[in-house]
Amino acid sequence: MSLLIRGGRIITATDDHVADVYCAGETITRIEPDIDPKTLPQKDLEIVDATGKYVFPGFIDPHVHIHLPFMGTHAADDYESASRAALAGGTTTVIEMICPGPADEPWDAFEVWKSKADGISAMDYTFHMSVVRFDESARQQFRRIVDAGVASFKVFLAYKGALDLSDEDLFAAMKLARELGVIVTAHCENAEAIDAMQKSLLAEGKTGPEWHGPSRPPVVEASGVHHICSFAALLGTHVYTVHTSCDDAVREALAARYRGVDVWIEAVAPHLVLDESYAERGNFLGAKYVMSPPLREKRNQDVLWNGLRSRAISTIGTDHAPFRFEDQKQMGRDAFTKIPNGISSIQERVDLVHTHGVMVGRMDLNTMVDACSTQAARIFGMYPRKGTVQVGSDADLVVYDPAYRGKFSLDGSHSRVDYNAYEGWDRIGRPVVVTVRGKIQARDGQFVGTLGRGQFIAREATH
Ligand code: URP
Ligand code: ZN
Ligand code: ZN
Numbered sequence: 001m002s003l004l005i006r007g008g009r010i011i012t013a014t015d016d017h018v019a020d021v022y023c024a025g026e027t028i029t030r031i032e033p034d035i036d037p038k039t040l041p042q043k044d045l046e047i048v049d050a051t052g053k054y055v056f057p058g059f060i061d062p063h064v065h066i067h068l069p070f071m072g073t074h075a076a077d078d079y080e081s082a083s084r085a086a087l088a089g090g091t092t093t094v095i096e097m098i099c100p101g102p103a104d105e106p107w108d109a110f111e112v113w114k115s116k117a118d119g120i121s122a123m124d125y126t127f128h129m130s131v132v133r134f135d136e137s138a139r140q141q142f143r144r145i146v147d148a149g150v151a152s153f154k155v156f157l158a159y160k161g162a163l164d165l166s167d168e169d170l171f172a173a174m175k176l177a178r179e180l181g182v183i184v185t186a187h188c189e190n191a192e193a194i195d196a197m198q199k200s201l202l203a204e205g206k207t208g209p210e211w212h213g214p215s216r217p218p219v220v221e222a223s224g225v226h227h228i229c230s231f232a233a234l235l236g237t238h239v240y241t242v243h244t245s246c247d248d249a250v251r252e253a254l255a256a257r258y259r260g261v262d263v264w265i266e267a268v269a270p271h272l273v274l275d276e277s278y279a280e281r282g283n284f285l286g287a288k289y290v291m292s293p294p295l296r297e298k299r300n301q302d303v304l305w306n307g308l309r310s311r312a313i314s315t316i317g318t319d320h321a322p323f324r325f326e327d328q329k330q331m332g333r334d335a336f337t338k339i340p341n342g343i344s345s346i347q348e349r350v351d352l353v354h355t356h357g358v359m360v361g362r363m364d365l366n367t368m369v370d371a372c373s374t375q376a377a378r379i380f381g382m383y384p385r386k387g388t389v390q391v392g393s394d395a396d397l398v399v400y401d402p403a404y405r406g407k408f409s410l411d412g413s414h415s416r417v418d419y420n421a422y423e424g425w426d427r428i429g430r431p432v433v434v435t436v437r438g439k440i441q442a443r444d445g446q447f448v449g450t451l452g453r454g455q456f457i458a459r460e461a462t463h
Helices: 079-088 106-117 136-147 167-180 191-203 218-235 247-258 269-273 285-289 299-309 349-358 365-379
Strands: 002-011 016-024 027-032 045-049 054-057 059-064 091-098 124-130 152-156 183-187 239-241 263-268 315-317 397-407 426-436 439-443
Touching (some): 002 365, 002 397, 059 263, 059 315, 059 365, 079 439, 091 106, 091 426, 124 136, 152 167, 167 183, 167 218, 191 218, 218 239, 218 247, 247 299, 263 269, 263 299, 263 365, 269 299, 269 315, 299 365, 315 349, 315 365, 349 397, 349 426
Parallel strands (some): 002 054, 059 091, 091 124, 124 152, 152 183, 183 239, 239 263, 263 315
Antiparallel strands (some): 002 016, 016 027, 054 397, 426 439
């Protein structure tokens, strides 16, 4: 298996130049102008003409949920549908959150989550390990999980009684993370405040999806960011705020960074392009847009885009969490607190960033690559194997046509969710060839690859 991608404009986080890329087997082995195909071994040589196209490193989504038992149901995708969707949209590696319940054993959860991907996934994958309980037995299991290559933890300050941690356990988990050199990714919203506000809104008869946002305003998220950063300051643990949605939360993280805390900030696609008015749509349609943290006032989008452009915000993920409108979102007809939280975006992320970021001048192509690929690889211990186009890196490549014009739509979506949050929106650009370690897995939005080709990427603790 060998692949020659000819004449494309290679874009990394720092460089932009025209050259050919040759991949022998699973690895990039040559990047040079005008490689003559006649000089290459001819057996199984595939040639892709990338003239007029970009050649990006495979995009990495640092925040997805695929197997997710949550709020009385399960997220709608599995590794078959999620990897078809991811690859059609240019994402070649995902980091999935392992989210067990407090009664589950962490090592068992790791094995369950891994078994859902092994032999099925068409994209490469790795995990963040959620800490939802901490005791001596859990501590030993977390050590083993880190040794097995899962070099990042996840903690939830939200979801009272389901996933949230007591401060005592949070402190202990962060202390262990510091000792092991793993980064702690954190959902930063204060669970107690949300619980109290949800109860009083419901008591006032405010039950519709439009009340989800008011039950967890920006200050709740800012308080969560402040909290995790305070523990990080005490312990020296490196932290990463997931799905950071608003001005107040970004400011808290930056203020902590200026105090010396090692904190990285993630934005996710829905918060960059959707605002609170979507969750306020009538006839319960707002339920499609219920996620946490909630969609915010539109002005927050500029803060997120500017944070990305200045690289103060490091990554763009999706927080892909797909729940069908037809039945799953309906579970919250009588109370917004029962609407499964989440939006599907795994297929749309890269094109949304190209359309709403690059094409309108909010960021350049290098920053798009940095935020959608390179930083995730660096922060989570996969660089330079992933996250760049260089000799020796995995041949995960996206040949991207910036001249394509189309629409985002459920028609053409590979996720099993029954609506597209971006339905009918203009779409500028699309991946035309997507490779995973040298093999073409998607073309023109269609999955053409092999299920089971994806590999678990074991990561070293680098923090
Ligand atoms: O609404 C969301 N974000 N659902 C998935 C779970 C989480 O908090 O990331
Ligand atoms: Zn979350
Ligand atoms: Zn999430």
